[in-house]
Amino acid sequence: MFIxxxxxxxxxxxxxxxxxxxxxGGSARTDGADPKVTSLGSIEVTxxxxxxxxxxxxxDLYDYAYVLKYEVMQTHRGEAxxxxxxxxxxxxxxxxxxxDARSGEIGGNVxxxxxxxxxxIALEVPIDDYCMVGIINKYAEQTQEPIYWAVWTNRxxx
Amino acid sequence: MAVSxxxxxxxxxxxxxxxxxxxIAQALIELGRGERPQALDLFTRTPNAANLRAxxxxxxxTAWSAKALRPVMQYARYAGYGDLxxxxxxxxxxxxxxxxxxxxxxxxxxxxxxxxxxxxxPLEAIVAFRDALAERGIALLVVPAPGKPSVYPERLSGRVAxxxxxxxxxxxxxxxxxxxxxxxxxxLFTLYREARIADPxxxxxxARDTHWSPAGLRMAASAxxxxxxxxxxxxxxxxxxxxxxxxxxxxxxxxxxxxxxRIAAEFELERVDxxxxxxxxxxxxxxxxxxxxxLVLGDSFLRIYxxxxxxxxxxxxxxxxxxxxxxxxxxxxxxxSTLVRQELQRKPELLRGKKLVIWEFVxxxxxxxxxxxxxxxxxxxxxxxxS
Numbered sequence: 001m002f003i004x005x006x007x008x009x010x011x012x013x014x015x016x017x018x019x020x021x022x023x024x025g026g027s028a029r030t031d032g033a034d035p036k037v038t039s040l041g042s043i044e045v046t047x048x049x050x051x052x053x054x055x056x057x058x059x060d061l062y063d064y065a066y067v068l069k070y071e072v073m074q075t076h077r078g079e080a081x082x083x084x085x086x087x088x089x090x091x092x093x094x095x096x097x098x099x100d101a102r103s104g105e106i107g108g109n110v111x112x113x114x115x116x117x118x119x120x121i122a123l124e125v126p127i128d129d130y131c132m133v134g135i136i137n138k139y140a141e142q143t144q145e146p147i148y149w150a151v152w153t154n155r156x157x158x
Numbered sequence: 159m160a161v162s163x164x165x166x167x168x169x170x171x172x173x174x175x176x177x178x179x180x181x182i183a184q185a186l187i188e189l190g191r192g193e194r195p196q197a198l199d200l201f202t203r204t205p206n207a208a209n210l211r212a213x214x215x216x217x218x219x220t221a222w223s224a225k226a227l228r229p230v231m232q233y234a235r236y237a238g239y240g241d242l243x244x245x246x247x248x249x250x251x252x253x254x255x256x257x258x259x260x261x262x263x264x265x266x267x268x269x270x271x272x273x274x275x276x277x278x279x280p281l282e283a284i285v286a287f288r289d290a291l292a293e294r295g296i297a298l299l300v301v302p303a304p305g306k307p308s309v310y311p312e313r314l315s316g317r318v319a320x321x322x323x324x325x326x327x328x329x330x331x332x333x334x335x336x337x338x339x340x341x342x343x344x345x346l347f348t349l350y351r352e353a354r355i356a357d358p359x360x361x362x363x364x365a366r367d368t369h370w371s372p373a374g375l376r377m378a379a380s381a382x383x384x385x386x387x388x389x390x391x392x393x394x395x396x397x398x399x400x401x402x403x404x405x406x407x408x409x410x411x412x413x414x415x416x417x418x419x420r421i422a423a424e425f426e427l428e429r430v431d432x433x434x435x436x437x438x439x440x441x442x443x444x445x446x447x448x449x450x451x452x453l454v455l456g457d458s459f460l461r462i463y464x465x466x467x468x469x470x471x472x473x474x475x476x477x478x479x480x481x482x483x484x485x486x487x488x489x490x491x492x493x494x495s496t497l498v499r500q501e502l503q504r505k506p507e508l509l510r511g512k513k514l515v516i517w518e519f520v521x522x523x524x525x526x527x528x529x530x531x532x533x534x535x536x537x538x539x540x541x542x543x544x545s
Contacts, residue, residue: 025313053347061245061256061368061415062458062492064528092219111193112216114203128504132465134493136529140500154295 032120032154036107040121041151043078047071050083051115053138059090063102065127066091067137067147068113080123086148087127087135088113095153102132108153122152173362184221196220198514200538245415254366254412255312259305260314262522263327280332280524281494283341283531284517287499290536291515300336300343301382301518302329303370303459306363308521309350329521341528342389349381350505350515352376364428368520369462372432375473383480391514394477395483399444399475401433404468411458432463435475443470448485448508454487455502456518457494458478465489473518486512494519499534506537 031046038044047070056066065087072080092097095108110119124130127147137147178195183397185195196216203209218224235241240248247255288298308327312319329347353360362374370378386392409429416422435444454460454474464472477486486508490497494517502508 061411062528064492078318094220109193111188111196111220114199126504127502134497134528135489135501136493136497137500139536141501141532157194 032156043123044076118156278531280531379476398438399479434470435472444475451513455498494527
């Protein structure tokens with residue numbers, strides 16, 4: 001297939017633009033600290049989102065909290081075991097847009113949840129004392145550990 | 159036909175713009191906000207079908223173009239065709255219906271031994287729960303709440319209005335199965351049908367909401383209380399309650415689901431006169447007591463008016479007034495099938511001293527309940543007592 005020099009040049013520019021975008025996002029190292037995550041809640045950890053079981057259901061009719069499994073990498077405030085189960089309120093929404101009358105003050109700069117990402121999270125426990133909606137817990141049959149309530153969730157880039 | 163190089167490049171450019179333009183523009187916007195571009199997921203995750211589908215789904219929800227255009231298109235569909243989208247249906251006389259509630263009634267849903275159910279059988283979970291409670295001397299009363307289309311089918315379709323067809327939905331079959339299994343239940347379907355025969359204009363449900371009206375929930379609470387008294391599961395208490403009329407205005411959750419303010423603005427707020435339950439001795443609105451001998455489990459049918467405004471005016475408060483004592487409760491929107499029992503597992507103290515568990519769920523959740531109908535064991539209350 002014939003590709004002209006101009007087309008090849010255009011393709012290179014396009015791929016370069018994608019690489020620049022990737023570089024911009026990837027190079028912004030942050031420990032996730034901000035005045036909210038370091039002050040809200042009684043526990044503050046940096047933790048890796050280990051896995052997400054199943055798909056988040058749509059919340060156009062029902063608000064809910066979805067329990068995610070994290071491995072704690074560092075505890076900044078309070079106490080937390082190595083593995084914690086954290087309820088995120090309406091996880092399909094970016095944290096900055098998730099708060100409403102039922103959730104109380106929650107937030108952060110995480111826009112979507114992906115396994116493998118690292119978050120700095122302000123937490124409360126147990127979730128039932130703070131969360132007034134249904135709690136979807138795919139780990140219910142695996143563990144009886146208390147579930148944490150995510151108050152503020154920021155992205156960490158290492 | 160010869161096509162000039164300029165035309166070829168233009169077409170290729172347009173093609174690339176269509177394919178990549180949205181992603182690049184979205185990434186630039188996210189960078190401008192100081193956020194991590196979502197497009198990076200294409201490079202940081204394995205490009206398999208699941209991850210690409212997840213990326214596409216997230217783009218659909220968060221893309222600036224979708225957010226800008228969706229309300230316009232939604233309104234155009236509503237204005238042009240009377241279509242409220244995939245979640246809602248327009249009925250007659252300004253009534254709105256939740257589409258899954260209608261789907262539940264109309265689509266085949268096998269639930270006999272000869273035609274096994276395609277998912278967990280609610281009956282199996284209910285019988286297991288009933289048996290586990292019985293071992294601890296606790297009775298179970300199941301209360302399937304009718305969906306609005308079951309009670310007001312003529313508001314959904316003019317054909318029903320003309321033929322006066324009675325809806326024999328899958329819940330009636332399910333209640334027959336409950337009866338055969340020896341599970342106690344309250345038949346609100348017959349109750350509401352008789353109420354509508356007596357008064358065809360009886361407002362038992364809200365016009366633009368999926369839930370019952372104050373009149374509908376009072377009728378349900380009264381029927382449940384009658385059943386409790388008849389069975390002698392729990393004696394009446396001595397707390398005196400009185401009612402206070404509080405008027406609220408609701409937009410309705412069906413319009414909330416449509417999520418288009420311009421459409422919502424075309425419907426008036428629904429004015430609802432609620433009967434808030436006040437404890438006479440204290441003058442305080444009704445509140446739960448975890449030590450009550452009665453535990454009520456259920457979904458948003460229990461939440462409306464009770465935890466939503468005006469508060470203390472829902473099913474639980476009215477059942478308390480009927481039984482002259484406070485109730486304990488676990489309420490989970492859309493989660494009455496499994497989530498309430500999982501929450502009970504996390505709150506074993508709520509089972510202490512219980513004589514009766516009342517389990518309400520809206521009928522469509524027999525099929526669409528969040529997390530299905532999982533078997534959930536009861537919590538160990540002895541551990542709580544010891545600690």
